Amino acid sequence: MTSLTVRSAGWRRPMAYLGGAVLLLGGLIVLLPEGIGAFPPEWDIGFGPAVNEVQQWWISNRRDLGVYLFFFDPLSDSIDWLLRAFENLLMAIPWYVHVAGVGVVFGRWLGRAGGLAAGAGMLYFVALGLWEQSVQTFSLMTVAVALAVAIGVPVGILAARSDWVFRGLRPVLDSMQTLPAFVYLIPVLLFFGVARVPSLIATVIYALPPVIRLTNLGIRQVPTESLEAGLMFGSTSGQLLRKVQLPQAVPSILAGVNQTIMMALSIVVIAAMIGAGGLGQEVLLALRHQEVGRAVEAGMAIVLMAVMLDRFSHSLVGQGRMGGAHHTEGLRYRYWWVAGGVLAALAIAGWTIGWTDYPTALQFSYAAPIDGAVDWARDNLYQLGNLPVGTGPFSDFLTTYGTRPMRLYLSEEAWPVVVLFFGFVAWWASGKKLLLGSVVGTVVIGLLGMWTLTMDTLSQTVVAVLMAIVIGLPLGVAASRRDWLERGMRPVLDTLQTIPSFCFLVPVVILFNVGRIPGIIASVLYAIPPVIRLTNLGIRSVDSEIVEASESFGVTRRQKLWKIQLPLAMPTVLAGINQTVMLVLAMVVIAGLVGGAGLGLEAVKGLARSDTGLGFEAGASIVILAMILDRITQGWAARFQPPSSDRG
Amino acid sequence: MADSEEHSNSPSDRPILASGVWKVFGKRVADAMAMARDKVDQSEILAKSGCVVAVQDATFEVNWGEIFVVMGLSGSGKSTLIRCLSRLVDATAGRIVINGQDLGEMPELELRELRRHTISMVFQNYGLFPHRRVIDNVAFGLEVRGATKEDRYQKAEEMIELVGLDGWASNYPEQLSGGMKQRVGLARALAVDPEILLFDEPFSALDPLIRRDMQDELLGLQERLRCTMVFITHDFSEALKLGDRIAIMRSGAIVQVGTPEEIVAHPADDYVRDFTIDVPRHKVLSAGTVMAGVSPDMVLEGEPVAVSARLDAILPRLLTEGRPVPVVDERGERCGVLEPAVVSRYLWRQ
Numbered sequence A: 001m002t003s004l005t006v007r008s009a010g011w012r013r014p015m016a017y018l019g020g021a022v023l024l025l026g027g028l029i030v031l032l033p034e035g036i037g038a039f040p041p042e043w044d045i046g047f048g049p050a051v052n053e054v055q056q057w058w059i060s061n062r063r064d065l066g067v068y069l070f071f072f073d074p075l076s077d078s079i080d081w082l083l084r085a086f087e088n089l090l091m092a093i094p095w096y097v098h099v100a101g102v103g104v105v106f107g108r109w110l111g112r113a114g115g116l117a118a119g120a121g122m123l124y125f126v127a128l129g130l131w132e133q134s135v136q137t138f139s140l141m142t143v144a145v146a147l148a149v150a151i152g153v154p155v156g157i158l159a160a161r162s163d164w165v166f167r168g169l170r171p172v173l174d175s176m177q178t179l180p181a182f183v184y185l186i187p188v189l190l191f192f193g194v195a196r197v198p199s200l201i202a203t204v205i206y207a208l209p210p211v212i213r214l215t216n217l218g219i220r221q222v223p224t225e226s227l228e229a230g231l232m233f234g235s236t237s238g239q240l241l242r243k244v245q246l247p248q249a250v251p252s253i254l255a256g257v258n259q260t261i262m263m264a265l266s267i268v269v270i271a272a273m274i275g276a277g278g279l280g281q282e283v284l285l286a287l288r289h290q291e292v293g294r295a296v297e298a299g300m301a302i303v304l305m306a307v308m309l310d311r312f313s314h315s316l317v318g319q320g321r322m323g324g325a326h327h328t329e330g331l332r333y334r335y336w337w338v339a340g341g342v343l344a345a346l347a348i349a350g351w352t353i354g355w356t357d358y359p360t361a362l363q364f365s366y367a368a369p370i371d372g373a374v375d376w377a378r379d380n381l382y383q384l385g386n387l388p389v390g391t392g393p394f395s396d397f398l399t400t401y402g403t404r405p406m407r408l409y410l411s412e413e414a415w416p417v418v419v420l421f422f423g424f425v426a427w428w429a430s431g432k433k434l435l436l437g438s439v440v441g442t443v444v445i446g447l448l449g450m451w452t453l454t455m456d457t458l459s460q461t462v463v464a465v466l467m468a469i470v471i472g473l474p475l476g477v478a479a480s481r482r483d484w485l486e487r488g489m490r491p492v493l494d495t496l497q498t499i500p501s502f503c504f505l506v507p508v509v510i511l512f513n514v515g516r517i518p519g520i521i522a523s524v525l526y527a528i529p530p531v532i533r534l535t536n537l538g539i540r541s542v543d544s545e546i547v548e549a550s551e552s553f554g555v556t557r558r559q560k561l562w563k564i565q566l567p568l569a570m571p572t573v574l575a576g577i578n579q580t581v582m583l584v585l586a587m588v589v590i591a592g593l594v595g596g597a598g599l600g601l602e603a604v605k606g607l608a609r610s611d612t613g614l615g616f617e618a619g620a621s622i623v624i625l626a627m628i629l630d631r632i633t634q635g636w637a638a639r640f641q642p643p644s645s646d647r648g
Numbered sequence B: 001m002a003d004s005e006e007h008s009n010s011p012s013d014r015p016i017l018a019s020g021v022w023k024v025f026g027k028r029v030a031d032a033m034a035m036a037r038d039k040v041d042q043s044e045i046l047a048k049s050g051c052v053v054a055v056q057d058a059t060f061e062v063n064w065g066e067i068f069v070v071m072g073l074s075g076s077g078k079s080t081l082i083r084c085l086s087r088l089v090d091a092t093a094g095r096i097v098i099n100g101q102d103l104g105e106m107p108e109l110e111l112r113e114l115r116r117h118t119i120s121m122v123f124q125n126y127g128l129f130p131h132r133r134v135i136d137n138v139a140f141g142l143e144v145r146g147a148t149k150e151d152r153y154q155k156a157e158e159m160i161e162l163v164g165l166d167g168w169a170s171n172y173p174e175q176l177s178g179g180m181k182q183r184v185g186l187a188r189a190l191a192v193d194p195e196i197l198l199f200d201e202p203f204s205a206l207d208p209l210i211r212r213d214m215q216d217e218l219l220g221l222q223e224r225l226r227c228t229m230v231f232i233t234h235d236f237s238e239a240l241k242l243g244d245r246i247a248i249m250r251s252g253a254i255v256q257v258g259t260p261e262e263i264v265a266h267p268a269d270d271y272v273r274d275f276t277i278d279v280p281r282h283k284v285l286s287a288g289t290v291m292a293g294v295s296p297d298m299v300l301e302g303e304p305v306a307v308s309a310r311l312d313a314i315l316p317r318l319l320t321e322g323r324p325v326p327v328v329d330e331r332g333e334r335c336g337v338l339e340p341a342v343v344s345r346y347l348w349r350q
Ligand SMILES: Nc1ncnc2c1ncn2[C@@H]1O[C@H](COP(=O)(O)OP(=O)(O)OP(=O)(O)O)[C@@H](O)[C@H]1O
Pocket: B025, B026, B052, B053, B054, B072, B073, B074, B075, B076, B077, B078, B079, B080, B081, B234
């Protein structure tokens, strides 16, 4: 029971700090003279224009720069060549061979139903006339993932073999994972401009961390005895790596590849902003023209691709784990030989009779009914008659009582108060170092001239996070008490987590029109799974002995929840909230595209107008904001962690 | 494989010689060693210097073809010691000589050759490669040193048969029981024809009955192969059963080295004596150890017994006849006498 007392002390102290913060804030507001408002615009250090000048110089001199002539250009040309070759190859194969081929592979690994579903999925791409875009997206993804693996596995191996490399790499990987995908586009843009290769490079960089992490982890997790056995037979270090470490790390590496694929897919739409083309561009254009039906069609195609690739790479992980152990070799290969032969025959037949394209007559679209539904929804769901019910009044309510006052307060109230408040929260969450970091960070945001925009984004983030917690926490608690609810929720949460962030915007725009509110709603949907999941997990993993002990004192259910389960589950719940905050931020930034305003919109403007400087300023502010929020929520979670002596 | 007759067992020709071996984990090595020399106990050294003195000043030698058992409680440094013998762990101080070569000064390449041809090891948790079939596990040592696929599979098949796993060659380790896994570990170690075999608690993870089978099998193998074995265990009865000689470790130091009989008959201190309490002494002690001296003119009746005879064979006679029994040496000459009173003192000491 000692752990209980320790923890409830940890629970009360933050409350005292919070009280202190409120008092401090009140005091500051009273004491500061009138007239100190938003961060003074004349303190803008003009970082953006400077970046633009560098870029100008870069562009006008790039023909003479060695890095371009001998490195970037050849690199970019060969990647481009690879991409095109792969794309042409895929396009040359008749569509029905693709459908059947994917069905065959999935059928083998995931059973007959899996094969049929996958074939149907492939049919979707062709039948909706999205074939070319799908092939583009798929090729870009494949090449990006292949590059990420080609870079990530060796780096992961290095990290596993040298603690020194690992220590250097870890903070980099950590911060890479907290940054919204958006941010990666901006520096790439500076060096490469808008085209497919830069978008591919951004994808590779964004998707790289999981392979590195999990390769490193997989190798480090090889049991010591296994290593010692390898060494004792006199393996050279190369033999040890090839024969002992790598084979045992395969499942972990494949799990990393799975995550990498999902990450690469999740930035498909964003990468389209700098010229990735494909399905992402389709969604982007459709959204710009407010053609919701078309956006849904392409968005669904991305979701489909995500789900299929996820299943596929998951089953790869399974295959890796079995090590192909349980099939006898002959049987294993015969299936593939036969299937491959039939498919090749089909392809050749198609080429000879010249029937390779999907017949236009059979094409299919459900954009029109959706557009109809959207119009209907706009006319009818927006407001029910004159009643204050519907999405319109709901957004108005959220705007009036949530985002607007918060935004106005944050951006127009005296800026030192905001800086100090941030500093205080940071100090309370983790100590002096973070206090300093967040004060410097917020001031830098001001100096970049992004104060008002950042406060706008921050206010949206706060409102969305609060909503996610208010909805997610009770759902998590409920799920922890009812197995059927947990089981029912799991596939929903799984799906929410596989859908690329951008696709959330589409349905939300249908219902809520454009503006800040749809962005917030999309963020809540996108970011809610971790709170629900981890609340459920945290409560379920409370030591049953402690719960029984409390029951023996005759607590009510409510007392049990508030006095025992929630406090003990707090570290886990807070870890969930940390993830939620980061997801919300990533989404709020993207929502700039549907009128979300704030930093996201500014970054998009920068990208769209080739005002890289502006993009840089907005991007840097996003990075700073993300880092501060991440560290604060992590520090907060760490506070609730029981002291380590208590853990054993 | 080594034949004990080929070797003289002179000091320069011992398979393993260890003198003054230390292993200290941590940074302030010198402080920790100084404290250990002053008999400060381990937990205090850890608190003061942050170092763990896992092995301190270990000196012993292993003879050709014997099973040398290292026995001690958990955490007494046995694993660390045996890992020093193959340089899986670098000793902090001291000298280890394998086959006349100084291990500490051996360059990487020679060390690798030594491990490829001379020393093999069997691990507590088997240390099998889960991604390789049984046969590929067994053939690993040969593969690493560059044998052709044909050669190594042939040898591996032989070894698999030797340990009684015929028919399991193409299974994966996870499909085997614990006892079978350790047979694979053994076959893998034997496949490279080592002169020296190191065992780090190989049978600790096995059920008692299977453990007994494996012990018997190991003794059988030793009869046939005659290689030098260093065997680690925390089980004193296992040590008695397998060991030609036993070293007893406590907190990193070797407190006594001797034959099972010497240790049971004359434990060096209370720590060692504690282990011997539950030992059925009549199965360990021999006539030579417990006999009393005899004057040439003493008249003794009855059939004499050999010095090497175990007490459990003599006791029934001693108890029923109730009078002293003469003991004769290898040449048949009388060298002592078994007095019931003296014998009972050995058997029921304490
Ligand atoms: N790599 C290491 N770093 C630090 N301390 C270690 C390391 N390896 C072993 N030790 C410490 O050295 C001491 C001896 O450990 P060792 O594993 O040799 O004991 P053991 O006799 O084999 O015990 P067991 O019967 O449990 O296997 C222990 O206190 C252990 O904590």
